[in-house]
Each structure stands twice: as C-alpha cells, then as structure tokens.
Amino acid sequence: xxxxxxxxxxxxxxxxxxxxxxxxxxxxxxxxxxxxxxxxxxxxxxxxxxxxxxxxxxxxxxxxxxxxxxxxxxxxxxxxxxxxxxxxxxxxxxxxxxxxxxxxxxxxxxxxxxxxxxxxxxxxxxxxxxxxxxxxxxxxxxxxxxxxxxxxxxxxxxxxxxxxxxxxxxxxxxxxxxxxxxxxxxxxxxxxxxxxxxxxxxxxxxxxxxxxxxxxxxxxxxxxxxxxxxxxxxxxxxxxxxxxxxxxxxxxxxxxxxxxxxxxxxxxxxxxxxxxxxxxxxxxxxxxxxxxxxxxxxxxxxxxxxxxxxxxxxxxxxxxxxxxxxxxxxxxxxxxxxxxxxxxxxxxxxxxxxxxxxxxxxxxxxxxxxxxxxx
Amino acid sequence: xxxxxxxxxxxxxxxxxxxxxxxxxxxxxxxxxxxxxxxxxxxxxxxxxxxxxxxxxxxxxxxxxxxxxxxxxxxxxxxxxxxxxxxxxxxxxxxxxxxxxxxxxxxxxxxxxxxxxxxxxxxxxxxxxxxxxxxxxxxxxxxxxxxxxxxxxxxxxxxxxxxxxxxxxxxxxxxxxxxxxxxxxxxxxxxxxxxxxxxxxxxxxxxxxxxxxxxxxxxxxxxxxxxxxxxxxxxxxxxxxxxxxxxxxxxxxxxxxxxxxxxxxxxxxxxxxxxxxxxxxxxxxxxxxxxxxxxxxxxxxxxxxxxxxxxxxxxxxxxxxxxxxxxxxxxxxxxxxxxxxxxxxxxxxxxxxxxxxxxxxxxxxxxxxxxxxxxxxxxxxxxxxxxxxxxxxxxxxxxxxxxxxxxxxxxxxxxxxxxxxxxxxxxxxxxxxxxxxxxxxxxxxxxxxxxxxxxxxxxxxxxxxxxxxxxxxxxxxxxxxxxxxxxxxxxxxxxxxxxxxxxxxxxxxxxxxxxxxxxxxxxxxxxxxxxxxxxxxxxxxxx
Numbered sequence: 001x002x003x004x005x006x007x008x009x010x011x012x013x014x015x016x017x018x019x020x021x022x023x024x025x026x027x028x029x030x031x032x033x034x035x036x037x038x039x040x041x042x043x044x045x046x047x048x049x050x051x052x053x054x055x056x057x058x059x060x061x062x063x064x065x066x067x068x069x070x071x072x073x074x075x076x077x078x079x080x081x082x083x084x085x086x087x088x089x090x091x092x093x094x095x096x097x098x099x100x101x102x103x104x105x106x107x108x109x110x111x112x113x114x115x116x117x118x119x120x121x122x123x124x125x126x127x128x129x130x131x132x133x134x135x136x137x138x139x140x141x142x143x144x145x146x147x148x149x150x151x152x153x154x155x156x157x158x159x160x161x162x163x164x165x166x167x168x169x170x171x172x173x174x175x176x177x178x179x180x181x182x183x184x185x186x187x188x189x190x191x192x193x194x195x196x197x198x199x200x201x202x203x204x205x206x207x208x209x210x211x212x213x214x215x216x217x218x219x220x221x222x223x224x225x226x227x228x229x230x231x232x233x234x235x236x237x238x239x240x241x242x243x244x245x246x247x248x249x250x251x252x253x254x255x256x257x258x259x260x261x262x263x264x265x266x267x268x269x270x271x272x273x274x275x276x277x278x279x280x281x282x283x284x285x286x287x288x289x290x291x292x293x294x295x296x297x298x299x300x301x302x303x304x305x306x307x308x309x310x311x312x313x314x315x316x317x318x319x320x321x322x323x324x325x326x327x328x329x330x331x332x333x334x335x336x337x338x339x340x341x342x343x344x345x346x347x348x349x350x351x352x353x354x355x356x357x358x359x360x361x362x363x364x365x366x367x368x369x370x371x372x373x374x375x
Numbered sequence: 376x377x378x379x380x381x382x383x384x385x386x387x388x389x390x391x392x393x394x395x396x397x398x399x400x401x402x403x404x405x406x407x408x409x410x411x412x413x414x415x416x417x418x419x420x421x422x423x424x425x426x427x428x429x430x431x432x433x434x435x436x437x438x439x440x441x442x443x444x445x446x447x448x449x450x451x452x453x454x455x456x457x458x459x460x461x462x463x464x465x466x467x468x469x470x471x472x473x474x475x476x477x478x479x480x481x482x483x484x485x486x487x488x489x490x491x492x493x494x495x496x497x498x499x500x501x502x503x504x505x506x507x508x509x510x511x512x513x514x515x516x517x518x519x520x521x522x523x524x525x526x527x528x529x530x531x532x533x534x535x536x537x538x539x540x541x542x543x544x545x546x547x548x549x550x551x552x553x554x555x556x557x558x559x560x561x562x563x564x565x566x567x568x569x570x571x572x573x574x575x576x577x578x579x580x581x582x583x584x585x586x587x588x589x590x591x592x593x594x595x596x597x598x599x600x601x602x603x604x605x606x607x608x609x610x611x612x613x614x615x616x617x618x619x620x621x622x623x624x625x626x627x628x629x630x631x632x633x634x635x636x637x638x639x640x641x642x643x644x645x646x647x648x649x650x651x652x653x654x655x656x657x658x659x660x661x662x663x664x665x666x667x668x669x670x671x672x673x674x675x676x677x678x679x680x681x682x683x684x685x686x687x688x689x690x691x692x693x694x695x696x697x698x699x700x701x702x703x704x705x706x707x708x709x710x711x712x713x714x715x716x717x718x719x720x721x722x723x724x725x726x727x728x729x730x731x732x733x734x735x736x737x738x739x740x741x742x743x744x745x746x747x748x749x750x751x752x753x754x755x756x757x758x759x760x761x762x763x764x765x766x767x768x769x770x771x772x773x774x775x776x777x778x779x780x781x782x783x784x785x786x787x788x789x790x791x792x793x794x795x796x797x798x799x800x801x802x803x804x805x806x807x808x809x810x811x812x813x814x815x816x817x818x819x820x821x822x823x824x825x826x827x828x829x830x831x832x833x834x835x836x837x838x839x840x841x842x843x844x845x846x847x848x849x850x851x852x853x854x855x856x857x858x859x860x861x862x863x864x865x866x867x868x869x870x871x872x873x874x875x876x877x878x879x880x881x882x883x884x885x886x887x888x889x890x891x892x893x894x895x896x897x898x899x900x901x902x903x904x905x906x907x908x909x910x911x912x913x914x915x916x917x918x
Contacts, residue, residue, distance in 0.1 A: 071718045145898075152902035157653055157717050161852050162898045168849050169894035172887050287849060291655075291725050298722060331733035338726020342719045343712055 002343025006220070006227045010350065014306045015216055021048075022212040026205045031251050045204045046276040051316050052211035053273035055309035056218045057295040060265035065230065065294065066303030068258045069238035071156075074163030075266050076290035078138035082267030082281065084174075086136060087187035087280040088121060089130035090198070094191045107189070108182045116269045118180040127194055134271035135264045138261050142263030143256065150252035155241065164287050171285030186281025193275050204276070211272050215309065218265045222305050225261065234258055295334070310349060335351070412439045416476045419445075419491050420461040427491060428500045435504035435536060441478050443508045448475075450501040455488040464488065507536030510553070515546050522552035526559045526586070534560055555582050559590055573605045580609035584760060588613050596710035605863040620760035625878045631767045632876025635836070637867060638829035639847040640854035641778060644866040645822030646702075648855050649785075649798050651722040652710055652819070656728040657851060658844025659735075660698045660823045664830020666735060667694040667840045669744045684749040687831060694827040701731075702823025706816045714801075714815075728844070735841040752835065766835055767846060773832050781825060782863055794818045798861075853897050859907030869908060 025048060028040040028049065040048075057079050064070040096103040100110040104117055123129040145166060149159055177183035196203045227233050236244045237251050245251045273278045283289075292315075300311025315337070322330040345352055415433035418426040431449065434442040444465055448454040453466040454475065462485075464473035472481045493501075506528075509521035518540070525533050537557050544550045558575035561567045567575075576594075579587045591613070594606040639661060646654040671690040675682050682689070705727055713720045748766060755764040785791035796804040797814045805811045830843075837843060854873060858865030873893060880889035904910065 071721070098849060148899070148902045152905060154901055154905045157721075158856060158901055158905055160653075160718065160721065161856055162901050164849060165853060165894045165898050169891045169898075172891050172894075176887055288845075291722075295726075328733070328737060331729045334731035335733070337724040338725050338729070339709055341721040342726075343709065346719070 004224045010304070010306045011219070011223060014219070014309065018212050018216050018266065022209045025208055029205055030201065042201055042204070045201075045208050046103040047320065048094045049204070049208040049211045049276045050055070050273060051313050052208070052215050053269045053276070054267040054293075054296065054316055055312040056211070056215045057266050057293055058217070058270070058300070058308040058312035059218050059222055059305055060262040060269065061293050062297045062302060062305055062308035063225070063262045063265070064258055065297060066305070066308070067226050067234050067238060068255055069155075069241070070255060070259060071294065072163045072259075072262075073160045073287060073290050073294065074167040075262070075293055076287075077167035077285055078142060078263040078266035079270040079273070079293075080170075080174075080282075080284035081138045081141065082134040082270030083274040083280040083284060084181060084187070084270075085124070085134035085267070085273040086271040087132050087190075088181075089127060090123035090190040090193060090275065091187050092121070092188065093193065097191055098189070106182075106187070108185060108187075109180070112177055113184075114180075133352045134267050138267035138270075139260050139264040143260045146256045146259040150255045153252075163287055164290070167285050167290055168287050171282050171287075174282035174285060184282060186279055186283075187274075188279040188281075190275065190278055198278070207272065207276050211276070214268055214272055218268065219263070219305055219309065221265070225258065226305070230254070230257070238327065292334075295338050295341070297348075299337060299345075299348055301350030301352075301354075304348070305351035307348050312351070412437050412441060412445075413476050416445065416463050417461065419449070419463045419475070420456040420458075422458070422489065422492070423457070423491070424494055424497055427497050428636045431466055431497070431500040431504040435507035436539065438511065442477065443505070444478070445475050446501055446504045446508060449491055450498065450505070452490055452493060454491040456491060456869075457485045458487065460485070462640065463491075465853040503530065503532050503536075506533055507531070507540075510536055510540040512578070515549050518544075518546075518549045519552045522549065525556040526552075529559050529563045529590075531560055545658025554578055559636035562590065563595065569599050569602060572602055575740065576602070576605040576609050576707045580612055583613050583616050585617070588617070597613055617760070621882075622879075623759070624761055625882065626875055627761055627763065629875030630771055630871065631874070631876035632878055633871035634767075634771040636850055636854050636874050637774045637778060637870035638770070638832055639826075640851040640858075640866055640870055641774075641781060641863075642822045642824075642829060643827030643855050644858075644863055645781070645825065646819055648860045648862070648866065649794065649854070650818055650822070651798070651860075652714075653716055653717050654822070655725040655848060656705065656731060657724075657822075657826055658846070658848035659728045659731040660702065660826035660844070661696045661833060661847055662735065662831040662839075662841065662844035663701060663731065664694040664827030665746070665826065665834035665837075665843055666739065666744070666830075666833045667697050668831045669739075669746050669839055672747060683747070684751060686747075687749060687835075687898040690831050691828050694831045695824040698830070699820040699824030702826075703816045705823075706819035708806055710819065711812065711815060728848075732841045732844070739841070741841060746834040746839050748835055770832050770836065777825060777828060778863070780869055784821070785863065788820075790814075790817065794821075853894070856907055857897050857900065859909040862907070865907055885906070 005247065018200055025040055025045065027037050029042070029045050032039045034041075060078075061072060061075050064072055091106040094106065098107040098110075100107055102110050105114055109117070124133070145163075149162065154162065174181050174186075175184050181187070190198050192198050193203065196206075226234065233244065233249055233254055236247075237249070239252055263363055265309060270280075270284075293312075295314050296312040297308040298311065299315055300309065301307025315334075316335065318337075322333055341348065347354070412434060415430045415437065418430035418433070421427075427449070431446060434446055445454060445463075448465045453468070455464045455466055455472075456462065459465070464476075464481060464484075465473045465475050466474060469654065471483050473479060474481055506521055506524060509517055509524070510533075512518050512521065522537075522540075525537060534557070537553060537560070541553045541557065544553055557576055558578035561571055561575040562579060564572075576591065579590055586806045588610060591606045591609050594602060596603065598606075639658075642660060643654060643657045646652050646657060668687065668690040671693060672683070672686045675686050675689070705724075709723050709727065710720055713723060742820045752769055755762050757763075785794060793804070793809050793814045794817075796807070796809060797811050797818075801811055804814075833843070837846070852863075855866055857873065858867070858869030875890050877893055877897075880892055883889075884892060901907075
C-alpha cells in the first residue's frame with residue numbers, strides 16, 4: 001500500500017509523537033490534577049497549539065524552498081490572509097455583544113462610521129465559507145503571483161525580493177483603516193467559535209488537537225507530493241531548472257502547483273493560529289516575520305519536512321524561553337542562530353543527526369542525508 | 376478674524392523693529408531729531424483718546440528712531456506722563472524709565488505718573504502706526520514683511536504711509552511688494568477709480584499665489600463688468616500657474632525622496648549589485664553611520680561646541696571608516712564562506728542585522744536620538760512659488776556627489792578595476808595575480824562605508840533609532856532591482872524615477888496607496904524585465 005510507503009523513518013517518529021501529543025496533552029490538561037508534575041497548564045495549551053501552527057507554516061515553506069528551490073520571503077502574507085479569514089468569521093460571531101452592540105457591524109466599523117457591511121465581509125458569518133476562504137484567498141493570490149513570476153522565469157534572489165515586496169505591500173494595505181479590516185488594531189475581542197466559548201478549556205484543547213491533526217495531514221500531503229513522480233521532477237527543477245526545461249518539462253507548472261499548495265497550507269495554519277492567540281493584526285504581514293519562518297526551516301533542516309516542523313518548535317520554544325528570562329538577549333540569540341546555522345549547519349539539526357547516525361553505521365546513508373539541497 | 380491676524384502680524388513686526396533699532400538708540404541717548412517728534416509726544420500728555428490717536432498718526436510718519444519705542448509702549452500700556460509737567464515717559468520692559476522724546480534714561484522717577492489710556496480705536500491706531508513704521512524700517516526684509524502684512528490686512532488707513540514708502544523706496548524687490556500691497560488696498564477700496572482698480576488686478580495676478588487668488592475671488596459679482604472680467608481672467612491665469620507650480624513642487628519633493636532612496640541604495644548597489652551578496656544588514660550600516668554622527672555631535676557638544684557647524688564634515692570620514700571596518704569584519708568572518716550561495720547570505724546577513732540592532736539598542740537605548748543640523752543647513756529660499764529648504768538641497772547634492780565619486784572609484788581606479796575583474800570572473804582574476812579575498816573584503820567595506828555616509832546624511836531627516844535601517848532595506852532592494860543589478864546608472868535612474876513617481880501619485884492616492892502602487896508596479900515590472908531597467912546583456916543560461 002503506497003499510503004504507508006511515503007513516510008520515512010524520521011517521518012514515522014514525527015507522526016507517532018504528534019499522535020501522542022494529541023492524546024496526552026488533552027489528558028494532561030483536563031484529567032491530571034493541577035498539582036501534579038504532569039499537569040499542563042491552561043497557559044501552555046494554546047502556546048503549544050501556536051507552535052504546531054508555526055510548524056505547519058514551516059512545513060509549507062519547506063515544500064517550496066526545500067524541494068522547489070523557491071525561497072519565499074512572503075509566506076507570512078499567506079499565513080496572515082488565512083488568519084484574517086478566520087478572524088472575520090470570529091468577528092461576525094461576536095454579534096451584538098460588542099462594545100457598541102451593533103448586531104451586524106463589528107466594533108471597529110461602528111467606530112469608523114461604516115453604515116453597512118462591506119461586500120467582502122458577506123458570507124463570513126458562515127463557518128464553512130470562512131474556512132474555504134482561508135484556503136482559497138491565499139491559494140488564489142499565490143496562483144496569480146506564481147503564474148506571472150514563474151512564467152516570466154523570475155528566479156532566485158529576484159523572486160525572493162518580490163515576494164518580500166508582496167508581503168510589504170499587503171502590510172501597508174492592511175494598516176489602512178479604510179481597507180475594512182480593522183486597520184492597525186486588526187481583529188480581536190473574539191467571543192466564540194461554532195457556539196463554543198473561545199476561552200473555554202475544552203475549546204482550547206480541541207483547537208490544539210485540530211492543530212496537531214492539521215500538521216500531520218499537511219505533512220502527509222507534502223510527503224505524498226514529494227515522493228511522487230511529480231516530486232522527483234520538482235527536485236530536478238530545484239537542482240537544475242534549465243536542464244529540466246530542456247528535457248521537456250513545463251517547469252513553471254511544476255513550481256506553480258507546489259507554490260499554490262504551500263500557500264494554502266500556510267493559510268490553514270493562519271486560520272488555526274488566530275483563535276488560539278485571540279488576535280490578528282497587520283503586523284503578521286511584516287517582512288521580518290516571513291524571514292523568521294525561513295530560519296525555522298533552516299534550523300531544522302531544509303528539504304526534510306520533518307526538520308522544518310522541528311525547527312519551528314525549537315526556535316519558538318527558544319523564543320518563549322528567552323523573552324521570559326533574558327528579553328534583551330533574544331535578538332542576539334536569534335541573529336547568532338541565523339549566522340551559525342547558515343555557516344555550520346547548512347542541513348540543519350536533522351541533517352546533523354543524519355550524518356552522525358550515518359557515521360555510526362557506515363553502509364546505510366539515511367534518506368535525509370541523500371536529500372542534499374543545492375542552490 | 377482678519378483684524379486679529381493683522382494684529383498678530385503687526386505686533387510681531389513691531390517686536391522685530393524694536394529689537395533692531397530701539398535699545399541701541401535709547402541707551403546712547405541720541406537727541407538728534409527729538410525736536411520733530413516733541414509736538415507729537417506732547418499730545419500723549421493731554422489724556423484724551425483723540426489726542427493720543429493724533430500723536431500716533433504723527434509718529435507713524437516720523438523717521439525718528441524713538442517713534443517705534445513710543446508706539447510699542449502705548450500698545451503695552453507702558454507710556455506714562457506726568458500731569459504736572461506734561462512730560463511723557465516710556466517705562467522700559469526691564470522696568471526703568473526713559474524720557475519719551477529724547478530716549479534719555481531718567482534716574483529719579485517723578486511721583487504721580489499716569490498711564491496713557493487705551494481703547495479699541497487707540498489700539499487700531501497703534502497697529503496702523505506700527506505697520507507704517509515697519510514700512511520705513513532700514514532693513515529691507517522687514518519692509519517686505521510689513522508690505523506682506525498690509526497686503527493681508529488691506530487696511531485703507533495704511534494707504535498714505537504706503538504711498539510715502541513707495542515714493543522713497545529704492546530696492547526693487549521691496550518696491551514690488553509695496554506695490555502689491557497698495558494694489559490689494561486699491562482693489563478692495565470700493566470708491567477707487569475703476570481704471571486704477573483694473574490696473575491693481577494686473578499687479579495682483581503677477582503675484583500669482585493662493586492669497587492673490589483669494590483676493591481676486593473676493594471681487595464682488597456686482598462690481599463693474601470690466602473689473603469683473605479682469606478679475607476672472609486673472610483668476611484663470613493664476614490657477615494655471617498654480618497648477619504648474621504644484622506639479623513643480625511635487626517633482627521637487629520627488630527629487631528629494633529620490634535622493635534619499637539613492638543614498639540608501641547606493642551602498643547596496645555595491646554589495647548586492649556588484650558583489651551579488653544579498654546584504655540584509657545594509658540598513659544597519661546606514662543606522663551605524665547615523666549613530667556615528669550622533670556620537671560625534673555629542674563629543675563636540677561637550678568638548679568643543681565651536682566646531683558644531685563642522686560636525687557633519689567630521690562625522691563623514693569617521694562614519695565611512697567605522698561602517699567600512701564593520702563591513703570588512705562581517706565579510707571576513709561570515710560572508711566569505713557563503714559566496715555562490717546567495718540565498719544563504721541573505722539569512723546570515725539578516726542574522727547580523729538583528730544582532731547589530733540589538734547591540735545598538737543595548738548601548739544607546741531604544742529611543743530616538745537627537746541629531747542637530749548645522750546652522751548653514753537650516754533655512755529655505757523661494758524659487759517662484761517653490762519653497763526650497765537648504766537641508767533637502769544639500770542632501771540631493773550630496774547624494775549625487777557620492778554617486779559620482781563611487782562611479783569614479785569603480786571606473787577610474789585600480790581598486791575599481793580589480794573589483795570588476797573579481798566580480799566578472801573570480802578564478803581568472805585570481806590567476807592574474809589579484810588577491811581576490813582582499814578585494815572582496817575591500818569591496819564589501821566600500822559598500823558598507825558608503826551606507827555609513829548615507830547614514831550621516833539621513834540622520835538629518837529621519838529619526839535616529841535602532842530601527843532606522845529597517846525602514847530603508849526594502850526600498851533599497853527595490854531601487855537596485857528596478858534599476859538593474861550591477862549597474863550604477865540604473866540605480867540612479869531608478870531612485871529618482873521611483874521618488875518622483877511616488878510624489879506625483881501621492882496627491883491622487885495618498886501616501887500609503889502610492890507606495891503600494893509602486894510596489895505592485897515593481898513586482899509586475901520584474902516579470903517583464905527580470906533583470907531590471909538596465910540589465911547587463913548576456914546569453915548565458917544560468918545553472
């Protein structure tokens with residue numbers, strides 16, 4: 001059965017850990033009594049859920065960077081767009097419970113003297129529509145962007161720079177009050193999701209489990225793509241784009257599919273992220289955020305998928321720890337991480353582990369080590 | 376509204392006149408010409424409003440330097456008189472007492488001094504007299520200001536003083552301003568002869584600004600047809616010229632923005648354009664240059680304040696050396712291991728930029744630092760309807776200067792030759808005996824150093840904070856990519872065209888939308904010409 005064949009050994013370990021987390025975290029939060037050392041606090045559950053969303057985002061970036069050679073400095077935009085779609089649904093769910101008590105208009109619209117709901121807010125009170133939009137909006141933007149960029153053979157640095165321009169332009173746009181997305185305050189003060197209170201323990205645990213499931217599904221989807229014949233061509237595009245083109249493959253279409261799927265995964269991650277952190281604002285579009293995603297992937301190991309998720313978890317756990325203990329030192333640490341990883345760990349933590357284990361039993365080079373990323 | 380505005384302007388003018396002329400004459404106790412104001416001064420002792428007014432009117436036409444001090448004193452309620460001797464005294468702002476007619480200091484103040492009383496009519500007379508005196512000021516700039524005040528107030532009472540001023544004026548600029556002020560009065564004076572009013576219209580049209588427009592628009596619809604036609608034709612002419620100056624103004628702002636973009640991008644044109652290093656720490660080099668300026672100015676403030684006007688000139692070489700050295704260190708420790716892997720230099724330099732930002736924040740704190748401007752950079756001059764500030768002009772000239780200096784270095788020096796050789800074919804250059812590693816370090820140092828001197832200039836117009844560089848990094852990349860990587864002229868053209876396009880779009884779209892429109896334009900432009908405006912032609916297939 002091919003369904004199992006697509007998962008390699010690190011992937012299997014990763015999936016088992018994810019399933020374990022999805023089962024154990026709810027138990028540790030809801031069942032284990034508070035005094036116990038195994039109890040996971042109410043503060044920790046959404047934090048872990050947030051990490052899982054970041055991990056899914058990192059996996060989506062790894063799909064295009066690790067397997068297709070497209071370094072996106074704009075994936076934060078897709079993530080934020082997915083988040084805004086979810087945020088719009090949550091805003092509509094507030095209903096008349098807002099400060100101004102308007103049953104239709106969210107608070108910020110009343111405040112900004114909107115008379116009626118802008119057309120692009122229609123339908124977002126219906127959950128399935130909002131969720132489809134969380135995938136479709138980033139997908140369509142990525143498709144249009146990629147359609148032009150890949151057909152014009154914009155590659156390498158230039159592509160990275162225009163993806164950065166894209167997220168920067170979106171950030172400026174969403175900061176405007178008259179865009180109808182809440183300006184620089186963004187969307188917040190959410191009350192409930194599908195009728196469940198957003199701050200209830202059970203909702204948070206459910207969201208955590210859903211994030212874990214989404215991460216596993218996203219991983220399996222990417223894994224299915226990269227292990228298929230399509231994936232082989234994708235890697236060929238990464239390593240020798242012109243040669244692949246001369247062999248008769250339509251390189252632009254191969255890239256476009258990976259790019260669009262990746263953007264939709266990022267959108268899904270954003271949609272799961274927003275209810276867990278309780279706010280979405282234009283700061284998510286900041287180019288610096290998108291660059292940070294790339295370093296998660298680089299730390300974990302580019303072109304491994306599992307490594308990307310691992311990198312997101314490591315870096316973000318480090319960020320939480322540092323900003324709590326030594327807030328001054330966090331940017332030093334992050335900056336040093338960027339430098340050290342690019343200089344000494346070009347294949348990331350997972351690559352390091354792979355080459356260490358390869359050294360132990362020489363004849364079997366691991367699958368990870370053979371996936372050597374090239375520029 | 377107009378009255379209070381006029382009052383404000385006139386009292387300000389009066390203050391200027393006093394500063395210039397008053398105290399010096401008073402302390403010297405000059406009595407020459409005292410005779411001719413004595414009768415006017417004596418009227419203040421009469422203790423009647425109409426005598427006070429008459430006294431003010433007489434003083435207004437007097438060339439005596441004491442006149443301004445007396446008029447000012449009346450307005451402030453500092454003019455005293457002794458009812459017994461009918462002598463008039465000015466109580467100075469410091470509290471002393473001087474004889475009004477002679478200006479001589481009075482040591483023993485007589486008892487029972489009374490203040491010259493004020494009512495609204497006297498206050499108006501004070502303003503008129505002050506305005507008239509300002510028209511007779513020995514300083515041409517003050518006379519022009521006074522004429523401007525009259526232009527705004529259109530006070531018919533000022534007409535005699537104005538006519539007298541026009542008759543004795545020798546300076547053509549001042550004369551034109553006086554004539555405009557007179558025309559403004561004539562135009563609004565309903566009982567003036569029609570021919571004169573039409574002639575006045577012409578003078579006002581020549582002035583050509585918003586105030587002239589308002590004045591002409593104020594000509595009532597029931598005025599004689601000939602006057603009305605002249606006014607309407609004038610309005611149209613002014614509107615056309617204002618539209619022209621408006622565009623000119625936006626282009627000027629665009630040039631100014633373009634020079635900022637050029638300064639920010641020019642160092643990147645070396646590190647990214649010539650060397651191919653995606654230097655995300657470029658913005659931080661600019662920031663370090665700005666902080667160098669701050670440190671230099673701090674040292675000058677505490678150690679040698681007389682050097683302050685030279686602070687930027689002193690900061691320039693220091694900023695170049697400092698950021699250049701930082702650049703060389705970065706190149707030798709990090710970037711040299713990453714040649715040929717451009718996307719990874721991006722990540723590494725981004726990491727460096729985070730560390731530099733945090734280091735600056737730790738050392739200098741997160742708040743904005745005050746960087747002063749030397750005196751010769753403040754002020755502005757008028758070019759037609761354009762107001763051109765010296766600091767913007769300096770930055771444009773400086774940006775072009777840096778650009779051409781860099782061009783000369785790259786095209787006319789041996790270092791430039793080596794740089795071009797190494798970037799075109801590293802191995803061949805090495806085989807020819809060029810120490811490629813050293814050239815790499817020097818080139819990166821050059822690019823960083825230029826970013827540093829850009830920081831010196833940008834410290835004059837931007838907030839000096841640890842985030843200074845972040846604001847420029849995306850713009851800089853846009854400029855270099857739009858202009859064509861590896862082409863300095865492309866960077867120049869791109870910087871100015873993006874700057875001007877941005878400022879021409881702003882009136883229609885607003886600042887943010889204009890910026891978004893340009894970003895979208897660049898994204899689309901890259902699709903069409905993936906190598907920028909002036910791409911180096913080549914037939915090679917990459918990878």
